[in-house]
Amino acid sequence: MIEEKVIIKNETGLHARPAANLVKKASTYPCVLKIKKGDKEANLQSMLGVLSLGVSKGDEVSIIADGQDEEETLKQLVDFINHLEG
Amino acid sequence: METEGDVEMEERIRTGVAAATGIAIGKVLIWKNRVLPVTKRTVTDCEGEKDRYREAVAAARRELVELRSKVAGKLGAAEGEIIEAHLLMAEDPELTAGVLQKITEEKVNAEYALESVIHSYEALLEGVDDPYLRERGADLRDVKTRIIRLLQGEKGQNQVKIEKECIVVADDLVPSETAQLDQGKVLGFVTAKGGMTSHTAILARSLGIPAVVGLGEEISQLAEGKLLIVDGAQGVVISQPSADCLRVYQEKQEKARAERARNYRRLAAVMGEEAISKDGKRVIIAANIGAPVDIEQALAHGCDGIGLFRTEFLYMSKNHLPTEEEQFAAYREVLEKMGEKPVIIRTLDIGGDKHLPYLQLEEESNPALGYRAIRICLDQTAIFQTQLRAMLRAAVYTRAPGGLQIMFPMISSLQELRAAREILAEAKSALVSSGIKVGKIQVGMMIEIPSAALLTGAFAKEVDFLSIGTNDLIQYTLAVDRMNGKVAKVYDEYHPAVLRLVKYTIDMAHAEGKPVGICGETAGNPRLIPVLFGMGVDELSMNPGRLLETRDLVRSMNYKAAKDLAEKVIMMAETSDQVKEYIAEFK
Numbered sequence: 040m041i042e043e044k045v046i047i048k049n050e051t052g053l054h055a056r057p058a059a060n061l062v063k064k065a066s067t068y069p070c071v072l073k074i075k076k077g078d079k080e081a082n083l084q085s086m087l088g089v090l091s092l093g094v095s096k097g098d099e100v101s102i103i104a105d106g107q108d109e110e111e112t113l114k115q116l117v118d119f120i121n122h123l124e125g
Numbered sequence: 126m127e128t129e130g131d132v133e134m135e136e137r138i139r140t141g142v143a144a145a146t147g148i149a150i151g152k153v154l155i156w157k158n159r160v161l162p163v164t165k166r167t168v169t170d171c172e173g174e175k176d177r178y179r180e181a182v183a184a185a186r187r188e189l190v191e192l193r194s195k196v197a198g199k200l201g202a203a204e205g206e207i208i209e210a211h212l213l214m215a216e217d218p219e220l221t222a223g224v225l226q227k228i229t230e231e232k233v234n235a236e237y238a239l240e241s242v243i244h245s246y247e248a249l250l251e252g253v254d255d256p257y258l259r260e261r262g263a264d265l266r267d268v269k270t271r272i273i274r275l276l277q278g279e280k281g282q283n284q285v286k287i288e289k290e291c292i293v294v295a296d297d298l299v300p301s302e303t304a305q306l307d308q309g310k311v312l313g314f315v316t317a318k319g320g321m322t323s324h325t326a327i328l329a330r331s332l333g334i335p336a337v338v339g340l341g342e343e344i345s346q347l348a349e350g351k352l353l354i355v356d357g358a359q360g361v362v363i364s365q366p367s368a369d370c371l372r373v374y375q376e377k378q379e380k381a382r383a384e385r386a387r388n389y390r391r392l393a394a395v396m397g398e399e400a401i402s403k404d405g406k407r408v409i410i411a412a413n414i415g416a417p418v419d420i421e422q423a424l425a426h427g428c429d430g431i432g433l434f435r436t437e438f439l440y441m442s443k444n445h446l447p448t449e450e451e452q453f454a455a456y457r458e459v460l461e462k463m464g465e466k467p468v469i470i471r472t473l474d475i476g477g478d479k480h481l482p483y484l485q486l487e488e489e490s491n492p493a494l495g496y497r498a499i500r501i502c503l504d505q506t507a508i509f510q511t512q513l514r515a516m517l518r519a520a521v522y523t524r525a526p527g528g529l530q531i532m533f534p535m536i537s538s539l540q541e542l543r544a545a546r547e548i549l550a551e552a553k554s555a556l557v558s559s560g561i562k563v564g565k566i567q568v569g570m571m572i573e574i575p576s577a578a579l580l581t582g583a584f585a586k587e588v589d590f591l592s593i594g595t596n597d598l599i600q601y602t603l604a605v606d607r608m609n610g611k612v613a614k615v616y617d618e619y620h621p622a623v624l625r626l627v628k629y630t631i632d633m634a635h636a637e638g639k640p641v642g643i644c645g646e647t648a649g650n651p652r653l654i655p656v657l658f659g660m661g662v663d664e665l666s667m668n669p670g671r672l673l674e675t676r677d678l679v680r681s682m683n684y685k686a687a688k689d690l691a692e693k694v695i696m697m698a699e700t701s702d703q704v705k706e707y708i709a710e711f712k
Contacts, residue, residue: 082218
């Protein structure tokens with residue numbers, strides 16, 4: 040299980056459109072993925088989970104990957120988040 | 126004007142949120158959101174109930190998939206993405222797990238289980254700070270309504286017919302309903318709830334009709350069938366307008382309509398046409414863009430290609446150097462969207478005047494003459510390599526016959542050009558030996574420093590194309606800081622010295638058989654375009670807003686006459702006033 044912190048930089052944070060893109064992307068990986076903000080944690084493959092975490096621009100979150108290819112998966116997801124638009 | 130008394134009789138102005146600009150004058154149509162009552166029942170067959178839920182979700186999925194393709198076609202990608210979010214919500218693993226668990230544990234019906242689970246998510250969203258996120262609660266409720274409707278056995282979506290043109294007034298509007306609206310008949314939207322980013326606002330903006338949202342409880346005062354004026358820009362609605370008020374708004378509307386019709390006619394007439402003069406001389410009309418998101422505007426105004434894709438946005442909107450992957454994604458997006466149309470991407474062109482803390486650029490006393498653009502790239506080759514690698518990889522995705530055109534800025538000497546080309550060659554062979562696919566490319570450079578302009582002949586031998594950056598060329602030739610307001614008058618794009626340099630560049634490049642474009646603001650200046658066209662420039666690249674007018678202008682010109690004008694300006698004008706005189710005599 041590995042973890043990496045990332046700061047949300049896109050303008051509107053993780054709301055419907057970027058959240059949808061992120062969740063769709065996360066759902067393509069076989070391992071267990073979580074996103075953590077403060078002490079709240081959510082399933083990164085769950086749209087509702089991500090939305091209800093209420094992540095805005097400037098927030099720092101942790102991405103946790105556990106399972107098959109977790110290192111590569113985490114790297115790609117963090118990169119994806121840093122490139123989120125909208 | 127607001128007065129005391131019965132609100133139904135007097136003109137009344139109410140203010141909400143200005144969600145979408147425009148003026149609508151029409152009759153009110155009260156839109157009732159469907160309310161589906163949910164009763165809690167005890168079930169004995171939990172497995173059966175769970176199956177019933179799963180089937181309803183599958184049916185919701187089918188509806189949403191169909192809706193997505195319809196909506197994306199009509200309303201554009203942004204709306205399509207909201208439906209996408211609905212899809213994800215409907216199939217959300219946490220939601221489904223929660224509902225199924227509730228059915229099992231409490232032995233309740235699926236409708237009730239769904240409603241309670243969604244309710245807890247809604248509560249979570251309400252507690253969030255961000256107004257945009259809070260509004261997503263509306264999306265959640267719409268998904269819930271859809272699934273409950275299916276559970277209750279209603280097949281097919283809400284088909285609501287709107288007979289006459291009207292202004293739709295509602296508590297709130299959700300995608301599942303508005304997608305069914307007959308667009309042609311809706312003149313505007315007014316809702317009690319919502320803000321700038323609610324579904325109603327987004328929809329209205331993409332439909333190009335006015336909307337005022339967040340009107341609050343007062344909305345109940347708007348009566349069915351009564352005349353209403355909606356002023357989207359001001360965020361007001363006016364009921365029972367006086368004759369004067371009505372007239373003023375009708376005039377505003379007419380003006381706007383006439384303007385739109387004019388633009389539309391010009392659009393229709395010129396959009397698909399080639400920019401060819403009456404006597405058959407062609408020029409490429411291209412767009413300057415600063416980010417992938419600008420492509421839509423560029424294509425909407427009919428560009429032949431991208432003459433300048435500025436890459437600085439990648440370096441400026443983040444607090445770290447853009448990775449190869451980030452850059453690759455951006456370049457690829459632009460190339461895919463442009464298809465067969467050529468794209469010129471310029472390598473990093475930034476300096477100390479932009480604040481980039483991670484790049485550690487020191488403050489300089491002459492940033493325009495200092496450590497910037499290609500000078501940074503040739504010094505910090507890792508940054509340069511990353512960008513070039515991303516471009517080479519992205520080049521695979523263009524369908525332009527010439528491949529991706531890579532352009533180096535601020536070249537002042539042959540050594541610089543050769544050094545840049547070497548680094549490009551290194552980047553390419555590194556990729557190739559790693560087995561990574563590399564696309565077809567062309568290499569070009571900007572002519573923006575006088576030394577480069579004067580040696581164009583030598584440069585033209587070693588590049589595939591050139592592009593004149595008139596903004597900086599003017600700056601360096603006239604020794605004027607274009608950012609310095611105090612000497613703004615000295616910055617003069619009509620200066621004959623600059624025009625002579627441009628002509629010289631074009632002539633020398635053509636002597637080597639290489640094409641020349643112009644990508645500074647001058648390229649979009651309708652007064653100077655006849656001169657530039659007459660000099661034989663091959664491409665004019667400008668802000669998307671100027672594309673149509675320019676295309677129109679070229680088509681109206683006679684090349685021979687423009688050529689004569691250019692010669693006259695170059696031979697005889699010694700001051701910019703004289704240049705302007707000759708231009709005024711033209712046509």
